[in-house]
Amino acid sequence: MIDYQGEKFKEFLKSKNIGASKAAEILGVSRQTVYQYFKSTSLERETVSNILSKFQTSEEDVFGINRQTVIRPIHQNARDLGDATIYDEEGLNKFVEISPGRYRMGVELVPVYAQAGYLSGYMDQQYLEELPKHYITVDKFVKGNYKAFEISGDSMDNGSIKDALPHGTIVTCREVKRELWTSKFHTHEWPNWIIVHKTEGIVAKQIAKQNLETGTLTLRSLNPDKDRYPDFEIKLDDCVQIFNVVKRELK
Structure with missing residues (x-):
């Protein structure tokens, strides 16, 4: 066929x-x-x-x-398009094989200049089509909704090479489906998060606490200056999307 x-x-x-x-x-x-x-x-x-x-x-x-x-299908989680381009079964992620077992994966990048419009445009296909693309190398086909975001400011910069997200860092993230928000987020496995909030906009933080009963998150900045960047609480009902950061590229 x-x-x-x-x-x-x-x-x-x-x-x-x-x-x-x-x-x-x-x-x-x-x-x-x-x-x-x-x-x-x-x-x-x-x-x-x-x-x-x-x-x-x-x-x-x-x-x-x-x-x-x-x-013909070439992988249980992918579909061959007749050339080097491969899609997962959901059609969300595109891969290009660059060598045996290594693939170039392209995702939409939300740079700082486009973040103001993301809240109203994240469901708009035209808006997403016009976003620039960011590419990472992976060793397997992955599923889910992936996006890349550009970090602005120094709230997530503590000078550490391990988890810090300095100004200009590009983070690739995987969305956590809304039906999973009633369970504990895997903060030990994924320390950094991108929260798309109705009033706060796009926020890069760590999740310090999660209260399942009240449906709230306490967000924490990595910057040690707590006078400028104190912990604060948000309600999950006020969140539009939640992503865990899976890869970062320092500027």
Whole structure:
């Protein structure tokens, strides 16, 4: 069976300098539908026919395949796209094999200048598409929602090489699903966290305490100046997303 990958369609549009809005107009669909096409790992045949007809092109030009091309799974947690690009089963994470057993993984990066808009845009596919990408090297396929954030300020800088997050550090993080917030966070395994808060914005902290009964977290800065950076408490109900930091790259 041939899989018509949405990522290939996205690359085709990019090569033609056609944006999502223009593509939606050409195809007679909404812009949101076009973004859904981009994320699809197997477009419907009717959709493919519409793309080929409206853009007056061929399967090979758009998808890089012909009818004799068969795309086979190469890993239980991944799907081969017919080239070096691999997606996990959920279609969230993209990997490029750079050597046997080593993969380049790309995630959206939320730099300091974009953090003010993240709270309103984190569910907006267009906003996420426009974010720059950050790449890390991994030795296995990973699942989950990963994002990278740029650290601003010195609240998480204690001069330690072990856990400090100095200004300009890029942290790659994995989201903790909301249904898991009622359990204890694994703070011993993951000391640093990114909290997306309704009023505080994007906050990099350590979790000093978690009260399951009241649904609150006590957050702590690494900076030893507690006059400037005292511990403070937040309610989980006021959090939008919670990420544990899995990798950091110092500036």
